[in-house]
Amino acid sequence: MSTLAAVLADGMIYAAWLFLIAAGLTMIYGVMRILNMAHGSLYTLGAYTAASLVGAWLRGGHPPLGSFLVLGAAALLVGLVVGPIVERGLLRFTYGRDEVVLVLVTYALFLILEDLVKLVWGVESYYVTEPYGLLGTVDLGPLTYPIYSGLVVLAAIAVGLALRWGIERTRAGKLLVAVIHDREVSAALGIDVSRVFLVTFTVGTTLAALGGALTAPTVAVVPGMGVEVIVLAFAVVVIGGLGSVPGAALGAVLVGLVRSAAVHLLPQLELFSIYLVMALVLAVRPRGLFVAAEARKI
Amino acid sequence: MSDARRTALGLLAAFAVAVAAAPLLPRWALFLVAVALGRGLVALGLLLLIRTGLVSFGQGLFFAVGAYAAGTAGSRLHVGDAVALVLLGAVAAAAVAGVLGLLLARYRTIFFAMLSLAFSMIAYGLLVESPALGSTDGFNVHPATVAGVPFAGRAEAYAPYLLALAVAAAAALALDRFQRTHLGRLAPAVRENELRVEYMGASVRNVVHLNLVIAAALAGAGGAVTALAVGHIDPEMAYWTTSGEFVFVTIVAGTSSVAAPFAGAILLELLRSYAVQHAPNTWQLVMGATMLGIILALPGGLWSIFTRRRGARP
Amino acid sequence: MTRTPRSLAVSIVALSLSLAAPRPAAAQAPPAEARPFRLGVVTFLSGAAAGPFGVPARNAAEVLVEALNAGKGPAPYAARGLGGRPIELVFIDEAGGTTKQVSEFRDLVQRQGVDAVVGYISSGDCLAVAPVAEELKRLTIFFDCGTPRIFEDASYRYVFRTSGHSTMDNAAAALYVTELLPNARKIAGINQNYAWGQDSWSDFSAAMTALRPGVEVTTSQMPKLLAGQYGAEISAIMAGRPDVVHSSFWGGDLDAFVLQAVPRGALRRTTAVLTCGETATHKLAGQIPDGTIIGARGPHGEYAPDNALNRWFRASYQDRFVLTPNYPAYHMAQAILGLKAAYEKAQAGRAAAPSQDEVLASLTGLTFATPSGDIRMALGKGHQAVEGTVYGMAKTVGGKLTFVNVRRYPAERVNPPEGVKSADWIRTLTASPR
Incomplete structure (x- = not known):
């Protein structure tokens, strides 16, 4: 019984972390048809920026509780600066090219960003451990969990609800759906497609950076921390159905629970549990669990 | 002179020149070219897939299967001849593709890419958890002979290069021939319109499956060639970044000629070698920027430099 | 694509020529002692292993070689460089996997013409490079990788490891x-x-x-x-x-x-x-x-003995990098000092540089002083250190x-x-x- 509780708790915490990263990835794919390999680098950028800013905040003698806001601000900063630079400065020259070519463009971008991060922050690790312990812990049976993990779960839920509300209830969201359905017709109807792309990529970047910023207090921020994350996020997004935010949420929960069950019950399976889930889901539902509502044009 | 014949003559001429150039080349270049040709073989398979309308992000799986098959046969079964090991690698990879193809052949576009990636990552996990195969440290392979010639002394320096050249030339010739057969011509038809192919009475699924197996055999041969040239095998060969590099080579090189993957692979290896040497701290940045430049400036890939100049783009 | 094959042939010829062009003219090389000893150093400069291992090791190599070249080492390492011959470092990033490392190793030996290689943190890289070092007949010292398989599954003439195995x-x-x-x-x-x-x-x-x-x-x-x-x-x-x-x-x-x-x-x-x-x-x-x-992983860092070599090494490292050296830095010191000890023993007071064979012979089974105490090359037929x-x-x-x-x-x-x-x-x- 306590194992089941632990599997659920650990699974949901992991799922929340996965969803934060995968949400931006699936959104960018849904709108722009770009499978962004550089997503992990944006996550890394978020983590480094958060580490630097929170460090400065605490050294400045500001109230420690404010560091949570600084984490969010770091993500926003990365999103608003890097997002537009990458989209306007690079990606817009590649629209209309084959999807595979776009993957390779972002792969090249990933290589460049990895070295740029190294040039700015060096290879030494950075630490912002304060926020992790700040809220204390809570006991769940024999196990103890930091309340910070609950905060990450709340953040993931908030992001999911905000995206859903933003897409379904706002004008901008409706324009977005129109562009997803038909890029050319939307443009003909007077929708500024390139603006929609700019906003989408900026939001996606901010989400990736938020994932990194919220992870930073729980780890050492080191070079290459985003590499492993990319392929995990891919798996989640593919399981859920490319381009679908609810799909990414379900994919994250599924992967989180299966991985956590593997760790508790069959640790040898942990290494490929995620890919097994992905292969099984695709074998049964070739396009993922939630096929995005729009018709793919053939 | 027919187009097929011209390609064949060109490939044979290139092969002859490369063989003749062997004594002129420094040793590190012989190795670099051998490894690049091993990668080129995988890219050649990807070229066939791309012409069929498919991109695999899991060719590393077949690359690794070929390498491990050659490696275990060499070290456990004492198969000594490098040529036999390469054939074995190709057959093993083809067999695996024959099975996985039953499922993979139903998929297209990004879903095909992701399912192939999932398979390669499962294979990676299995290899990592196999202490008998050295886990992530892998193991060393040493062939005894190449086509009967003992693998020692001067042969040690030249054999991998000549072996890679011979396998690459044979594979390119065979693939070019295949693409001109009735079955081969169905590949671009599948990419353009699957429905019409079915109306003509051909089975799209079988065409895709066959091309998957051929591409896997090429990747397996490439894995075996690489293993013999490097002398070492490890699970990294099945990792998704390896597969990603193969796709990169193929796209950057261009898909209009069977020679393009090899030329592209050699150029990228050279670039990497110089970047690592002259910019040990920023070589990834150099690689990324160069690749971006090529993608943006040459939409048809590097090979389009040759085809575009004559205004004869296919 | 009518003339494609011919352009392929042309490009291959061009490529061969361009590869053939920068060959070093071996015939005009001056005698060994008149030129610096080129030492290839391979450690992680990027990726996750760079911060804790690769960069401290590189830093140690830099500090150490600079001090040795200036003749500032304490006894028994007071001679300049290697027996009076300055050491020149060539750094290579270890990131990228075994195929790349084998390729870089060949480059170091055949294109850069290094006299010896010190390197490798990853055991996989060590296993892959060892047979290539044998093939190219170049002295190679593994400084940090852990797997005991290297000298237990094979034996080598040109390959050494100056730290204990895992x-x-x-x-x-x-x-x-x-x-x-x-x-x-x-x-x-x-x-x-x-x-x-x-x-x-x-x-x-x-x-x-x-x-x-x-x-x-x-x-x-x-x-x-x-x-x-x-x-x-x-x-x-x-x-x-x-x-x-x-x-x-x-x-x-x-x-x-x-x-x-x-x-x-x-x-x-x-x-x-x-x-x-x-x-x-x-x-x-x-x-x-x-x-x-x-x-x-040995008597390193805070566990290192209080001897003159260790005090000197810590002080020189801290002077430059503020932090104290960690164990990969100590492992690097062991490798470079081991090389120096073997080289100078082989030189035996002559002015002329010893041959590589002489250095190999003197490193085999050698006991030498390091900041971590004496190291004995006791296993793997004298090629594997115990500490x-x-x-x-x-x-x-x-x-x-x-x-x-x-x-x-x-x-x-x-x-x-x-x-x-x-x-x-x-x-x-x-x-x-x-």
């Missing part, structure tokens, strides 16, 4: 646990799922079983290398309530594990045994709970990490004898007679 780390860890935690009956493990982590765990659990029959393993967690998130693993460890949790984690993974485990109280009743813990102590001082058992090792418990005093209950294990206590495989030897380990 069996020692886990044999000594098990001895330390049995000696200091007499009531520890339940053990758990968390190790990275790659050869290093798998070997470390199988060595440690085998040694524990040999030393204390009936020991119970509650769980062996093997998360993926660089996973970063260990929430579920920590829960699984906590659920089994083990007395000891063994980990060969390093770098960011080790930091993340400690950072995530400590606030949850996972290390309150369970003692962590961190075989590579020393690299984390430089940054995580306030986080490591008292009583945590820390290893440094003693040290374990201790962390204790934070006034915000500064110190070590208590420090125990030193002599080399022969924690290394198999020549000719016995580590995996067989470790099962026969017996408790220290006291």
Whole structure:
């Protein structure tokens, strides 16, 4: 019984972390048809920026509780600066090219960003451990969990609800759906497609950076921390159905629970549990669990 | 002179020149070219897939299967001849593709890419958890002979290069021939319109499956060639970044000629070698920027430099 | 594509010529002693292993070679460079996998013309490079990689390793646990799922079983290398309530594990045994709970003996890089000083440079002084070093990490004898007679 509780708790915490990263990835794919390999680098950028800013905040003698806001601000900063630079400065020259070519463009971008991060922050690790312990812990049976993990779960839920509300209830969201359905017709109807792309990529970047910023207090921020994350996020997004935010949420929960069950019950399976889930889901539902509502044009 | 014949003559001429150039080349270049040709073989398979309308992000799986098959046969079964090991690698990879193809052949576009990636990552996990195969440290392979010639002394320096050249030339010739057969011509038809192919009475699924197996055999041969040239095998060969590099080579090189993957692979290896040497701290940045430049400036890939100049783009 | 094949032929010819052009003119080379000794140094300059291992090792190489070239080394290393010949370093990034490393190694030897190579942190790279070093007949010293397989599965003429192999780390860890935690009956493990982590765990659990029959393993967690998130693993460890949790984690993974485990109280009743813990102590001082058992893969860092060489090495390193050198830096010092000792012994007071064969012969079976004490090339037919090792418990005093209950294990206590495989030897380990 306590194992089941632990599997659920650990699974949901992991799922929340996965969803934060995968949400931006699936959104960018849904709108722009770009499978962004550089997503992990944006996550890394978020983590480094958060580490630097929170460090400065605490050294400045500001109230420690404010560091949570600084984490969010770091993500926003990365999103608003890097997002537009990458989209306007690079990606817009590649629209209309084959999807595979776009993957390779972002792969090249990933290589460049990895070295740029190294040039700015060096290879030494950075630490912002304060926020992790700040809220204390809570006991769940024999196990103890930091309340910070609950905060990450709340953040993931908030992001999911905000995206859903933003897409379904706002004008901008409706324009977005129109562009997803038909890029050319939307443009003909007077929708500024390139603006929609700019906003989408900026939001996606901010989400990736938020994932990194919220992870930073729980780890050492080191070079290459985003590499492993990319392929995990891919798996989640593919399981859920490319381009679908609810799909990414379900994919994250599924992967989180299966991985956590593997760790508790069959640790040898942990290494490929995620890919097994992905292969099984695709074998049964070739396009993922939630096929995005729009018709793919053939 | 027919187009097929011209390609064949060109490939044979290139092969002859490369063989003749062997004594002129420094040793590190012989190795670099051998490894690049091993990668080129995988890219050649990807070229066939791309012409069929498919991109695999899991060719590393077949690359690794070929390498491990050659490696275990060499070290456990004492198969000594490098040529036999390469054939074995190709057959093993083809067999695996024959099975996985039953499922993979139903998929297209990004879903095909992701399912192939999932398979390669499962294979990676299995290899990592196999202490008998050295886990992530892998193991060393040493062939005894190449086509009967003992693998020692001067042969040690030249054999991998000549072996890679011979396998690459044979594979390119065979693939070019295949693409001109009735079955081969169905590949671009599948990419353009699957429905019409079915109306003509051909089975799209079988065409895709066959091309998957051929591409896997090429990747397996490439894995075996690489293993013999490097002398070492490890699970990294099945990792998704390896597969990603193969796709990169193929796209950057261009898909209009069977020679393009090899030329592209050699150029990228050279670039990497110089970047690592002259910019040990920023070589990834150099690689990324160069690749971006090529993608943006040459939409048809590097090979389009040759085809575009004559205004004869296919 | 009518003329494609011809352009292919043309391009191949052009390529061959361009490759052939920059060949070094070997015939005009001056005598060896008139030119610097070119030393290839391969360590991680990028990726996750750069921060904890690669860069400290590179820093150590730089500081050391600079001081040696200036003739500022203490006895017995007072001669300039290598026997009067300045050392010139060529750095290569170890990131990118074995195929790339074999390629870079060939480049170093055949294109850059280095006289020797010191390098390799990854065991996979060591295994892959060793036969190539043999083929190219170039002196190669592995400075940090751990796997015992290198000299147990093969024997080499040109390849050496100047640090102890990983069996020692886990044999000594098990001895330390049995000696200091007499009531520890339940053990758990968390190790990275790659050869290093798998070997470390199988060595440690085998040694524990040999030393204390009936020991119970509650769980062996093997998360993926660089996973970063260990929430579920920590829960699984906590659920089994083990007395000891063994980990060969390093770098960011080790930091993340400690950072995530400590606030949850996972290390309150369970003692962590961190075989590579020393690299984390430089940054995580306030986080490591008292009583945590820390290893440094030999008598390195805080565990290094108080001798003239060590004082000099620490001071020169700290002068430049502020932090004290960690164990990979010490391993690098061992490799370079080993080379210097062998070179100068082979030179035997002559002015002329010794031949490579002479250096190989003098390094084989050599005993030489290092900041970590004397190193003996005692295993692998004189090619593999043995050194003693040290374990201790962390204790934070006034915000500064110190070590208590420090125990030193002599080399022969924690290394198999020549000719016995580590995996067989470790099962026969017996408790220290006291």
